[in-house]
Amino acid sequence: xxxxxxxxxxxxxxxxxxxxxxxxxxxxxxxxxxxxxxxxxxxxxxxxxxxxxxxxxxxxxxxxxxxxxxxxxxxxxxxxxxxxxxxxxxxxxxxxxxxxxxxxxxxxxxxxxxxxxxxxxxxxxxxxxxxxxxxxxxxxxxxxxxxxxxxxxxxxxxxxxxxxxxxxxxxxxxxxxxxxxxxxxxxxxxxxxxxxxxxxxxxxxxxxxxxxxxxxxxxxxxxxxxxxxxxxxxxxxxxxxxxxxxxxxxxxxxxxxxxxxxxxxxxxxxxxxxxxxxxxxxxxxxxxxxxxxxxxxxxxxxxxxxxxxxxxxxxxxxxxxxxxxxxx
Ligand code: DGY
Numbered sequence: 001x002x003x004x005x006x007x008x009x010x011x012x013x014x015x016x017x018x019x020x021x022x023x024x025x026x027x028x029x030x031x032x033x034x035x036x037x038x039x040x041x042x043x044x045x046x047x048x049x050x051x052x053x054x055x056x057x058x059x060x061x062x063x064x065x066x067x068x069x070x071x072x073x074x075x076x077x078x079x080x081x082x083x084x085x086x087x088x089x090x091x092x093x094x095x096x097x098x099x100x101x102x103x104x105x106x107x108x109x110x111x112x113x114x115x116x117x118x119x120x121x122x123x124x125x126x127x128x129x130x131x132x133x134x135x136x137x138x139x140x141x142x143x144x145x146x147x148x149x150x151x152x153x154x155x156x157x158x159x160x161x162x163x164x165x166x167x168x169x170x171x172x173x174x175x176x177x178x179x180x181x182x183x184x185x186x187x188x189x190x191x192x193x194x195x196x197x198x199x200x201x202x203x204x205x206x207x208x209x210x211x212x213x214x215x216x217x218x219x220x221x222x223x224x225x226x227x228x229x230x231x232x233x234x235x236x237x238x239x240x241x242x243x244x245x246x247x248x249x250x251x252x253x254x255x256x257x258x259x260x261x262x263x264x265x266x267x268x269x270x271x272x273x274x275x276x277x278x279x280x281x282x283x284x285x286x287x288x289x290x291x292x293x294x295x296x297x298x299x300x301x302x303x304x305x306x307x308x309x310x311x312x313x314x315x316x317x318x319x320x321x322x323x324x325x326x327x328x
Contacts, residue, residue, distance in 0.1 A: 001023070003049065006032075006050050008026055009049075010295070011299075017302055044064070073094065091327060096301050106165060109162050109287070150166050151193075151202030176193060176195050201228065205232070207235045209237055234259070
């Protein structure tokens with residue numbers, strides 16, 4: 001089988017692919033490939049190991065060729081792949097969710113929340129530029145997190161892990177998702193509310209929904225207007241869930257107290273106005289960047305290709321309906 005890996009990944013997982021005569025090629029570039037490069041390098045392969053920075057649509061699948069059987073995405077999110085186009089063609093798509101990745105993203109969400117509430121980044125910057133003149137009664141006043149209200153939009157695996165950590169801070173936990181999740185309510189003490197209610201009551205709003213047509217720019221002018229004045233927004237999900245222009249306005253006029261952002265609408269580009277807006281913390285899409293998470297992602301992304309090569313159904317099949325009519 002021919003396998004193409006669009007970029008070198010941490011660890012030695014790629015070596016594992018080189019068994020049973022598999023012919024494995026890894027992009028020589030340590031950067032995302034252009035569409036043209038990807039097609040040229042992947043043409044004729046049976047398996048593609050892709051990253052979330054690769055856009056894989058129907059045209060790319062067709063250009064790679066009718067022998068393409070599977071795209072193993074090295075990410076939890078799969079909004080970079082046209083799933084319908086893959087399913088229509090009998091191409092299997094897998095992703096890499098695991099406790100390791102989910103905990104890593106939940107921890108990063110909390111790092112952003114605490115850093116926002118206590119103005120850690122601003123304070124660090126001031127100290128480094130020599131502005132520290134000794135203890136003062138009124139510098140860098142922030143907010144306690146203890147006892148505040150956290151609104152979680154999307155109570156999946158990551159949202160639940162964020163909620164679990166909030167218990168130590170005795171927070172009131174609100175959530176919104178398509179259907180109420182009674183089991184999580186019992187386990188985590190979270191309360192299902194409408195989005196409007198969540199916006200109105202939350203001191204912190206944290207986003208954990210996938211990017212879909214429904215969630216694209218769902219956090220916009222209208223949503224910000226309904227939020228509690230001075231609330232903090234944390235986004236470790238996908239940048240395009242938030243309308244970045246409206247976010248800048250909400251920060252500028254003080255409707256939002258701050259934003260902790262790991263993801264952006266048009267990555268890797270970040271609206272320059274965000275850097276000038278008050279109390280914004282940006283990290284470069286690193287919520288899953290821990291050794292534990294990335295090792296697990298590598299193990300899964302490679303393991304699922306080998307599982308399919310051996311004729312077995314992989315664990316994290318995003319389009320399970322394709323299994324019976326998959327390309328062979
Ligand atoms: C994912 O896996 O979808 C994350 O966004 C990677 O950090």
